[in-house]
Amino acid sequence: MQVRVLGCSGAIARNCRTTSFLVDDDLLVDAGTGVGDLTLDEMAAIDDVVLTHSHLDHVAALPLMIDAIASRRTQPVRVHALRPTIDALRTHVFNNVIWPDFASIPSRESPFVSFHEIAIGQQLQLGSRQLKHIEVLPAVHTVPTCGFAVRCVEGTSHWVFSGDTERNSPFWERVNAMDVGALVIETAFSNREQALAERSLHLSPATLADELALIGPGRNYPVYITHTKPSETEEIMSQIAAFADGLRAQGLEQRDIRWLEADGVLHI
Secondary structure (H helix, E strand, C coil): CEEEEEECECCCECCECECEEEECCCEEECCCHHHHHCCHHHHHCCCEEECCCCCHHHHCCHHHHHHHHHHHCCCCEEEEEEHHHHHHHHHHCECCCCECCCCCCECCCCECEEEEEECCCCEEEECCCCCEEEEEEECCCCCCCEEEEEEECCCCCEEEECCCCCCCHHHHHHHCCCCEEEEEEECCCCHHHHHHHHHCCCCCHHHHHHHHCCCCCCCCCCEEEECECHHHHHHHHHHHHHHHHHHHHCCCCCCCEEECCCCCEEEC
16 A cells, blocks of 8 residues: 655645645545646546545645546535535635535436535545545544555555544554554644644644653654644754654663655555
């Protein structure tokens, strides 16, 4: 299974695109501004979109993508999300004010997009060409949010994405029961902005360290840091490196922690 990083930044700037991942060629995980780097053919090949939550940096490209590829598809793009996320999209985006209601265009019987409700703990099988198993994981954020664990149906290793979250012990309880090939976890703010991170329910390096301590003993896999604010990325990664060095100095279990970069590809 291949995960292409379209965007992994917590905000926009030159070469900084917000959260979106293309799994193989037919599943999109979140629809931030990174989707805009795909060709029309690549976008048209996407059959399913799974969304973690309704915040703009995770859904901004969805209405634009559907508009771009509608004439190239014979079936609607299927969007899977928590009920509050679907309600927010219908009310605030696809409302014929901000953007056309593509769930009823060109007709309700044959729309450009269809919405499908998911729930925490649910397990899905999606993919018209490469079938994938997806589990909806808990997350803790300012709006209803989830993460995802994705694997090929015939495979065992999962690509796990935390979504936007703060401290989240139920997430680790479930992930520790999985064969994890790689984890992508957010760390939006530096320790200097710890109060803001807590208020907005994001992780900082200090709280990330506490979260990674919940990984089960003997379980080692690459941990990729996503959603860093562009103005703080260097500071965030420096602080993460400092606590990783501290683990090493104490002889404690070390973690393979890397900064996630747009245009990268993870092979699971």
